[in-house]
Amino acid sequence: MSKLLYITVNPKNNVKLSKGMQIGEVFLEAFKQVQPDVEIEHMHLYDMEIPEIDMDLLYARAKLSFMGYTKEQLSEAERTKLEKMHALADHFIAADYYVFVTPIWNLGAPAILKSFMDCMFIAEKTFTNTKEGPRGLMTGRKAIHIQTRGGIYSTGPMVEFEMGDRYLRKALEFLGFELMDTVVAEGMDHFPKEAPEIMAKAKEAAATAAREMAK
Ligand SMILES: Cc1cc2nc3c(=O)[nH]c(=O)nc-3n(C[C@H](O)[C@H](O)[C@H](O)COP(=O)(O)O)c2cc1C
Secondary structure: OOEEEEEEOOOOOOHHHOHHHHHHHHHHHHHHHHOOOOEEEEEEHHHOOOOOOOHHHHHHHHHHHHOOOOHHHOOHHHHHHHHHHHHHHHHHHOOOEEEEEEEOEOOEOOHHHHHHHHOOOOEOOOEEEEOOEEEEOOOOOEEEEEEEEOOOOOOOOOHHHOOHHHHHHHHHHHHOOEEOOOEEEEOOOOOHHHHHHHHHHHHHHHHHHHHHHHO
16 A cells, blocks of 8 residues: 655645645545555644754754764753654655645745755665765655745746745755656736636646556
């Protein structure tokens, strides 16, 4: 049986309030039509405790990497945060399919996504450094990003200003994921009359992508 992690990055905890999550639901339904037995785990990042990289984590990292300390010699806070980070990464690794749903916020993704992804960049766990450069270890796993945007970034003057999808795609690529095209629903806030049509198209694209990912 395969496992899909459904990662929603939005404080909205009701699907009716979130356009992105509405598209995400369509994706999941279409995926289940192809793989009815898939195990789906919903990670709603705002409901989770995600360690931030702070002084404890920086000390833990330095002590273990360069200063010859053992885990037992770390302070209580250092060890607790490091273990939390590794537990989160171990949990993340153990899936086959990954669906991220985010809105664009102030040109990027909500900051909690960065904190979450910071926990996933662990040398020798999710990537390794070789003479030829870094190599992702998350191979054999497929990922997709569903992103909602109030304005338009796919064409026009804002193309270069989009850094939410760009960041997530590059982070996932670095880690070795097989990436599918992002499903974008954009312009709903700036062109509200067109919102229903934009949403319908995005849902259709999400269903097509899900069937492709699941096959
Ligand atoms: C704090 C905040 C910042 C936002 N910044 C942007 C932005 O930089 N560009 C943009 O196009 N839309 C921006 N938006 C609009 C959202 O991306 C848009 O409403 C999106 O459809 C929300 O998706 P959701 O319904 O899934 O939450 C912002 C919204 C919020 C709440």
